Amino acid sequence: MDLETFKTFFSFSDPNIISVVIGAVLLTSSSAVVGIFTFLKKKALVGDAVAHAVLPGICLAFILSGNKNPVILLIGAFITGWLSLISLDYITSKSKLKEDTAIALVLSVFFGVGILLLTYIQHSGNAAQTGLDSFLFGKAAALVGRDLWIFSGVSVTLLLTVSFFFKELKLIAFDSAFATSVGLPVRAIDQLLTTLTVLAVVTGIQAVGVVLMAAILITPAAAARFWTHSVFKMTIIAAIMGAFSGLTGAYVSFIAPAMPTGPWIVMVISAIALFSFFFAPKRGVVSRYLQQRQLQQSIMDENLLKELFHIGEVDHQPFKARSLKAILEERYFPKNVLLQSLKRLKTEGYLTHKNGSWAFTKVGHKKGKRMVKLHRLWELYLSEYLKIAPDHVHEDAETIEHVITPEIEARLEQMLSFPQEDPHQSSIPY
Amino acid sequence: MVGDAISHAVLPGIVLAFLLTGSRDSFEMIAGAALLGLFTTFFIQFLNKKAKLQTDAAIGVTFTWLFALGVILISVYAGQIDLDQECVLYGEIAYVPLDVWFNDNGVNMGPRALYVASIILLINLVFVGFGYKQLHITTFDPSYAATIGISLGLWNYLLMGAVSITTVAAFESVGAILIVALLVVPPATAYLFTEKLHHMIGVTVVIALINSVAGYYLAVAINGSIAGAIVTVSGIIFLLVFVFERLKIRAFIRTKDLISQS
Numbered sequence: 001m002d003l004e005t006f007k008t009f010f011s012f013s014d015p016n017i018i019s020v021v022i023g024a025v026l027l028t029s030s031s032a033v034v035g036i037f038t039f040l041k042k043k044a045l046v047g048d049a050v051a052h053a054v055l056p057g058i059c060l061a062f063i064l065s066g067n068k069n070p071v072i073l074l075i076g077a078f079i080t081g082w083l084s085l086i087s088l089d090y091i092t093s094k095s096k097l098k099e100d101t102a103i104a105l106v107l108s109v110f111f112g113v114g115i116l117l118l119t120y121i122q123h124s125g126n127a128a129q130t131g132l133d134s135f136l137f138g139k140a141a142a143l144v145g146r147d148l149w150i151f152s153g154v155s156v157t158l159l160l161t162v163s164f165f166f167k168e169l170k171l172i173a174f175d176s177a178f179a180t181s182v183g184l185p186v187r188a189i190d191q192l193l194t195t196l197t198v199l200a201v202v203t204g205i206q207a208v209g210v211v212l213m214a215a216i217l218i219t220p221a222a223a224a225r226f227w228t229h230s231v232f233k234m235t236i237i238a239a240i241m242g243a244f245s246g247l248t249g250a251y252v253s254f255i256a257p258a259m260p261t262g263p264w265i266v267m268v269i270s271a272i273a274l275f276s277f278f279f280a281p282k283r284g285v286v287s288r289y290l291q292q293r294q295l296q297q298s299i300m301d302e303n304l305l306k307e308l309f310h311i312g313e314v315d316h317q318p319f320k321a322r323s324l325k326a327i328l329e330e331r332y333f334p335k336n337v338l339l340q341s342l343k344r345l346k347t348e349g350y351l352t353h354k355n356g357s358w359a360f361t362k363v364g365h366k367k368g369k370r371m372v373k374l375h376r377l378w379e380l381y382l383s384e385y386l387k388i389a390p391d392h393v394h395e396d397a398e399t400i401e402h403v404i405t406p407e408i409e410a411r412l413e414q415m416l417s418f419p420q421e422d423p424h425q426s427s428i429p430y
Numbered sequence: 431m432v433g434d435a436i437s438h439a440v441l442p443g444i445v446l447a448f449l450l451t452g453s454r455d456s457f458e459m460i461a462g463a464a465l466l467g468l469f470t471t472f473f474i475q476f477l478n479k480k481a482k483l484q485t486d487a488a489i490g491v492t493f494t495w496l497f498a499l500g501v502i503l504i505s506v507y508a509g510q511i512d513l514d515q516e517c518v519l520y521g522e523i524a525y526v527p528l529d530v531w532f533n534d535n536g537v538n539m540g541p542r543a544l545y546v547a548s549i550i551l552l553i554n555l556v557f558v559g560f561g562y563k564q565l566h567i568t569t570f571d572p573s574y575a576a577t578i579g580i581s582l583g584l585w586n587y588l589l590m591g592a593v594s595i596t597t598v599a600a601f602e603s604v605g606a607i608l609i610v611a612l613l614v615v616p617p618a619t620a621y622l623f624t625e626k627l628h629h630m631i632g633v634t635v636v637i638a639l640i641n642s643v644a645g646y647y648l649a650v651a652i653n654g655s656i657a658g659a660i661v662t663v664s665g666i667i668f669l670l671v672f673v674f675e676r677l678k679i680r681a682f683i684r685t686k687d688l689i690s691q692s
Contacts, residue, residue, distance in 0.1 A: 039484075039487055042484055042486055042487075043486070044484075044486040044487045044489075044490045045486045045489065045490055047490075048490060052607070091672070094676060095622060095672065095675070096621070096622075097618055097621065097622070101614060101618050101621075102618075103434075104434045104610055104613075104614040105611075105614050105615055105618050105668065107434070107610065108434075108607065108608060108610040108611030108614060108615065108661060109611055109615060109661060109662070109664065109665030109668070110665075111607055111608065111611075111661075112608050112611050112657070112658050112659075112660070112661025112662050112664075112665065113658070113661070113662045113665065114658075115608065115654075115655050115657065115658035115661070116648075116649070116652075116654045116655055116658030116659050116661070116662050117654070117658075118655075118658075119653075119654040119655035119658060120652050120653060120654035123653045123654065124653070137501060211497070211501075211607065212494055212497065212498055212501075214490055214494055215490070215491070215494035215495070215498070218486075218487055218490035218491060218494070219490070219491050219494065219495075221487070222483060222487040222488075222490075222491050225483075226481075258505075259505055260501065260505060262498070262501075263497075263498035263499075263501040263502045263505070264498075264502065266494055266495065266497075266498035267495070267498050267499065267502060270491065270494065270495035270498065273491055273495075274495075277477060277481045277483065278481075283481075283482070284481070285480050285481050288480070288481075288482075
């Protein structure tokens with residue numbers, strides 16, 4: 001894996017390299033694009049079943065034809081792939097077996113038959129059979145000449161079909177009831193998606209192999225989901241991720257011809273996916289955690305300002321400095337949480353700190369007042385409009401006060417016509 | 431389906447244990463696989479709960495990733511270990527009698543895998559025997575189990591642990607993918623025509639025995655993989671039972687129609 005081979009590969013001077021790269025990239029990206037819709041329909045594992053089920057088809061086609069003509073093998077693979085989906089549907093609808101059991105059953109039985117046939121072929125000593133087992137784990141390097149044309153032809157067809165029916169596929173993925181009601185042929189589109197899935201699996205087997213083919217359908221889609229909400233963008237992102245993994249697969253095939261390419265492609269796409277799961281902005285695990293923490297902190301800060309305002313209300317000295325003890329007497333907070341929050345509020349300019357006591361600044365007082373106002377307005381709203389007993393409204397107000405926007409605030413004030421008192425006869429500060 | 435995921439995902443555990451200890455001693459391999467099995471269960475839960483990834487995708491991503499890792503380890507270290515990619519896929523039960531265990535006095539004690547398989551069978555029997563009530567309740571009525579103080583998490587992890595070690599024991603003989611068939615097909619077949627759990631277990635064992643014996647003779651007859659043949663037979667038996675049950679239901683509906691007409 002030295003720099004020289006790296007340069008040779010990425011200079012794309014060898015026509016063989018170009019053809020393998022084009023083939024692998026087309027296969028993986030078109031599978032990723034189809035995978036988006038199986039993912040959205042929550043049928044990711046069905047793709048896995050189909051992927052395993054094409055093996056007996058390939059073997060049967062070989063036994064019947066006696067050669068490795070890719071067209072015949074593809075047809076065989078396509079037939080058993082389809083057959084597996086039909087039996088899956090039939091078993092789930094006509095027996096009490098659950099879908100995941102049916103998937104595991106269909107997957108393993110079809111694959112078992114495939115293995116039996118494959119070993120039968122291998123032991124039969126047919127000279128033409130060598131290389132048939134490269135369909136198990138994939139061999140991108142075999143994507144040259146006629147094979148390249150056929151496999152990339154199918155890939156391009158897949159891409160074109162998806163772009164042509166994009167809107168329909170999107171609709172049935174999210175809301176097939178609505179699709180039916182607006183008069184779309186839902187059954188036909190479902191069949192189309194099934195056909196596309198089987199085709200995607202069938203083309204992918206050359207580069208990735210049947211065992212890990214499902215990953216190329218599922219993983220790019222799952223990873224892309226973490227970067228965007230739009231299905232269109234998701235499709236593009238998944239295609240790019242798929243293409244990148246295909247490129248790596250081709251490279252591995254180039255530097256280590258004996259190495260199966262499928263696992264490498266899957267490792268690359270999985271690494272991208274794991275990175276997305278953890279570090280994607282907004283939806284990733286890390287940013288989710290940070291968001292949650294930030295929300296907790298701002299709730300804590302707002303509660304603290306509210307309590308300081310309460311203390312000032314009682315002795316009519318809103319700007320007097322309060323000791324930790326006085327705050328804790330008003331409401332219990334864990335000590336370190338309280339100290340951190342006080343420090344934050346000081347740096348944000350809501351509080352001042354002197355001799356271990358904390359006092360409102362002007363802005364701090366205003367914000368504390370607003371929180372108390374929101375709390376009491378909401379309590380009043382609940383008891384006036386929803387007829388909830390005054391002793392039941394506090395808990396709800398305690399949570400909602402942190403999310404009320406200025407717009408809702410203005411509406412509440414208007415609807416209740418700037419009330420003076422909340423249901424507990426505390427005055428509402430403006 | 432999590433069982434399926436685990437059977438794929440234990441592969442890197444087996445290979446790593448193999449590389450680290452340099453032996454085919456089953457204890458290390460089982461420990462490695464059990465660890466990976468637990469990790470898989472945990473990781474799927476994690477993706478599902480913390481990353482809010484839908485279950486099917488969480489399973490799919492996790493096991494393909496770990497399986498790929500296992501295959502890469504095998505092909506990178508192909509020279510150093512006598513595991514190969516084909517063995518991973520469908521094992522070779524035919525070689526099992528060749529791998530015999532000699533005791534300290536050099537006496538031939540018979541095939542090693544036979545001992546391993548027997549021990550695992552014993553462990554599983556003890557596990558199901560003693561945990562029958564707990565497994566039964568946690569499977570059928572998780573909320574009731576929780577109210578009477580049976581830990582759902584514990585029994586789930588124990589069950590997945592049992593799946594993991596069984597997978598390893600079967601690994602050399604049938605490979606990582608076909609083991610799924612051995613785990614799923616016989617109980618699914620039994621489930622079609624039994625009502626009670628203990629009946630289902632009994633029927634499952636009988637079906638599994640028939641599968642193995644018939645599968646062996648099929649493999650010998652056409653000179654193919656024994657594991658593949660066992661799975662093929664189990665598929666055929668499932669199909670027969672399925673069709674038979676469908677016919678029975680139809681006949682039942684027809685007689686009911688006749689009765690209501692007369």
